[in-house]
Amino acid sequence: MDGPGLLSRRRVLQAGLLGSATVWVGGLLGCTARWVSPVATQRVALSPPGEEIMRAVMPVVLGSLVPPGGAEREQALAASMATLDEYLASLSVPLQDEAGSVFDTLHLWPARVVLLGTSRRWQEAAPESIASFLRAARDSRFDLLRRMYMFLQSMAVLAWFDQPAAWPAIGYPGPPIDRPAASGGGA
Amino acid sequence: MSARAIHVGTTLDRDLVLEGDVAIVGSGAGGGISAEILARAGLKVVIVEEGAYRTPAEFSLHEVPAFARLYNDGGIRPTKDGAIAVVQGRTVGGSTTVNWTSSFRTPEPTLRYWRDHLGIDGLAPDDLAPWFERMEQRLHIEPWDAHNRNNELLARGASALAWRHGVIRRNVSGCANLGYCGLGCPIGAKQSMDVTAIPDALDHGAVLVTRVRAERLALSGDRVTVIEGRALDERGVRPTGRRVEVRAPWVVVAAAAISSPALLLRSKVPDPHRRIGKRTFLQTHNYSLAFMPDVVDAFSGVQQSVYMDQFTWRDGVAGRAGFNMEAAGAQPVVSMNFWKGIGAEMADFARRFRHLHTLVSQIRDGFHPDSPGGEVRVNDEGGAVLDYRINDYIWDGVRSSYLAMAECQFAAGAESVHPACADAAAYRSWSEARAGIGALRLRSPNVFLNSTHPLGGCAMGSDPRTSVVDTFGHHHHVANLAVIDGSVFPTSLGVNPCLSIYTLAARNATALAERITRRMPGPR
Numbered sequence: 001m002d003g004p005g006l007l008s009r010r011r012v013l014q015a016g017l018l019g020s021a022t023v024w025v026g027g028l029l030g031c032t033a034r035w036v037s038p039v040a041t042q043r044v045a046l047s048p049p050g051e052e053i054m055r056a057v058m059p060v061v062l063g064s065l066v067p068p069g070g071a072e073r074e075q076a077l078a079a080s081m082a083t084l085d086e087y088l089a090s091l092s093v094p095l096q097d098e099a100g101s102v103f104d105t106l107h108l109w110p111a112r113v114v115l116l117g118t119s120r121r122w123q124e125a126a127p128e129s130i131a132s133f134l135r136a137a138r139d140s141r142f143d144l145l146r147r148m149y150m151f152l153q154s155m156a157v158l159a160w161f162d163q164p165a166a167w168p169a170i171g172y173p174g175p176p177i178d179r180p181a182a183s184g185g186g187a
Numbered sequence: 188m189s190a191r192a193i194h195v196g197t198t199l200d201r202d203l204v205l206e207g208d209v210a211i212v213g214s215g216a217g218g219g220i221s222a223e224i225l226a227r228a229g230l231k232v233v234i235v236e237e238g239a240y241r242t243p244a245e246f247s248l249h250e251v252p253a254f255a256r257l258y259n260d261g262g263i264r265p266t267k268d269g270a271i272a273v274v275q276g277r278t279v280g281g282s283t284t285v286n287w288t289s290s291f292r293t294p295e296p297t298l299r300y301w302r303d304h305l306g307i308d309g310l311a312p313d314d315l316a317p318w319f320e321r322m323e324q325r326l327h328i329e330p331w332d333a334h335n336r337n338n339e340l341l342a343r344g345a346s347a348l349a350w351r352h353g354v355i356r357r358n359v360s361g362c363a364n365l366g367y368c369g370l371g372c373p374i375g376a377k378q379s380m381d382v383t384a385i386p387d388a389l390d391h392g393a394v395l396v397t398r399v400r401a402e403r404l405a406l407s408g409d410r411v412t413v414i415e416g417r418a419l420d421e422r423g424v425r426p427t428g429r430r431v432e433v434r435a436p437w438v439v440v441a442a443a444a445i446s447s448p449a450l451l452l453r454s455k456v457p458d459p460h461r462r463i464g465k466r467t468f469l470q471t472h473n474y475s476l477a478f479m480p481d482v483v484d485a486f487s488g489v490q491q492s493v494y495m496d497q498f499t500w501r502d503g504v505a506g507r508a509g510f511n512m513e514a515a516g517a518q519p520v521v522s523m524n525f526w527k528g529i530g531a532e533m534a535d536f537a538r539r540f541r542h543l544h545t546l547v548s549q550i551r552d553g554f555h556p557d558s559p560g561g562e563v564r565v566n567d568e569g570g571a572v573l574d575y576r577i578n579d580y581i582w583d584g585v586r587s588s589y590l591a592m593a594e595c596q597f598a599a600g601a602e603s604v605h606p607a608c609a610d611a612a613a614y615r616s617w618s619e620a621r622a623g624i625g626a627l628r629l630r631s632p633n634v635f636l637n638s639t640h641p642l643g644g645c646a647m648g649s650d651p652r653t654s655v656v657d658t659f660g661h662h663h664h665v666a667n668l669a670v671i672d673g674s675v676f677p678t679s680l681g682v683n684p685c686l687s688i689y690t691l692a693a694r695n696a697t698a699l700a701e702r703i704t705r706r707m708p709g710p711r
Binding site for chain 2 (some may be wrong): 095134150158
């Protein structure tokens with residue numbers, strides 16, 4: 001496993017090649033081989049690979065704002081995944097597909113080996129590996145990797161800060177009119 | 188008053204055919220005002236809207252549900268290269284339902300540029316004044332000086348630097364100063380189309396069809412004969428299979444920039460000079476974050492009430508990219524999304540949320556040969572794609588406005604300033620910021636850019652070689668088609684656009700009503 005820091009030049013180059021291939025590979029996967037969970041999921045738009053990746057990425061992006069463990073952490077992450085699913089489900093079909101392709105591609109083992117430096121699954125990857133991947137992607141000279149960073153970081157931020165459980169830590173009192181959000185898309 | 192006629196596409200159990208005197212695609216600033224004026228003229232109006240119709244009581248003030256339900260693509264409709272997120276409402280009322288109410292008359296330098304450089308007649312400040320007044324009255328547009336702290340700090344910084352600034356006027360009635368305008372006004376105080384013009388049009392016999400996407404205008408000769416629409420599921424994402432047709436002798440397209448030109452392109456409307464979709468402007472927004480020694484609580488209180496326009500026309504109307512400056516405080520999801528750090532950087536940043544001061548600059552485009560705007564095209568699936576290239580002209584505007592915002596924030600007492608750019612550092616003094624921003628690498632998507640003001644793409648003008656519609660919105664080549672929305676502006680505006688759209692819509696819909704009723708046989 002690599003320590004924190006930038007990816008090596010060699011790995012960045014490999015990532016760049018993968019990057020340019022992502023659209024094609026991801027596009028193909030999006031059409032033909034979207035990973036299907038054997039367990040029934042209630043999600044509308046967040047695929048199982050997407051959920052696995054975002055559950056791993058969110059604590060890395062949010063740092064100490066995410067409870068370190070226990071039921072509190074699980075509850076916060078589960079609520080965030082539901083929020084993210086609601087959001088993704090509202091996007092137009094091409095954008096939903098693009099998000100799905102990014103997740104599908106990142107979920108493949110070659111992507112994990114190249115980008116995270118581990119063949120482990122996202123849920124088992126060390127937070128330090130994920131953090132170094134994210135920083136390297138943000139600072140990359142490859143547009144596609146920088147876009148990947150912005151996507152993952154933004155989705156983590158969006159899902160997290162919509163949770164009432166996230167508000168006390170930042171001093172946000174919540175909406176001035178207490179009117180719970182109805183569930184689902186709603187016509 | 189009889190019951191209002193509203194059809195919801197999602198729940199249609201059969202295909203629907205509607206007929207009227209005028210069909211309008213879109214219910215935002217352009218479509219809403221047009222619907223009211225045409226319906227009050229005694230015409231049978233049918234409005235087709237892709238979004239849903241929600242009452243103020245349905246607005247929860249939670250951010251993500253609001254983005255999912257009230258915005259097009261969750262507020263992140265991306266340009267082709269993903270560098271800029273376009274923020275547009277997609278609900279009855281369009282962007283007026285979710286905008287921050289900042290109402291400006293079209294600046295005189297903009298109108299003069301249209302006259303002197305683009306040959307546009309009849310839109311001088313004096314010509315438009317009565318129409319502005321009419322809309323200001325209709326929508327209760329008044330100055331708002333109960334500034335929240337975020338706006339006060341903008342005024343303080345601008346005063347310290349002797350930069351020209353002023354009080355923003357807003358379209359509200361009974362505003363409770365909540366500061367949640369972007370999520371839909373929960374008390375119906377904002378005078379957006381969903382609580383003003385649309386209900387009024389409905390009370391005058393208009394028919395509203397929601398959750399129906401106008402896919403194509405079918406043409407016969409030089410006339411549109413029918414609007415072909417597809418009903419959408421409850422999220423407004425996938426077609427249900429039900430089809431909706433609207434037949435009317437007159438058609439108004441008011442689906443806003445990007446979607447209006449895309450509809451015309453999909454419909455293969457005559458376009459001999461290939462003007463449709465060209466010159467689409469974004470008035471690109473960039474942001475600057477600062478931490479103040481005292482609590483700011485920018486998420487509370489009216490979000491925009493102070494403007495600063497010292498640099499909007501700094502180098503002449505046709506010179507370097509000018510920009511304005513406004514406050515951009517908001518709730519946590521929007522505010523935190525400006526910050527692209529991770530781990531401890533993110534957590535430390537978020538914990539100082541109450542001290543966060545946020546400014547936005549809008550970089551006007553379209554007034555210079557190096558600022559041709561972007562182009563809307565439709566892909567094989569009929570989807571709209573805006574190809575907007577950020578060139579050195581725009582980057583110059585980004586860097587200049589980063590500098591000005593940082594200078595303003597330090598002048599207002601900031602402890603640190605951080606441009607909303609993943610490659611930027613936090614600066615602790617104006618001199619540090621000046622050096623840092625001067626040397627900052629500007630690249631997409633690390634510079635956070637978005638636009639809540641997409642404009643153009645169906646430019647108005649008197650010359651069909653350079654425009655799509657005439658200055659009353661009538662299409663140059665299709666006899667019964669008008670475009671009445673923000674897509675007709677031939678440049679960006681240099682200010683928040685809603686009042687300019689209301690006003691041009693009032694003028695052009697009134698002219699259209701006269702034109703139609705004159706030709707109609709018999710008393711009405």
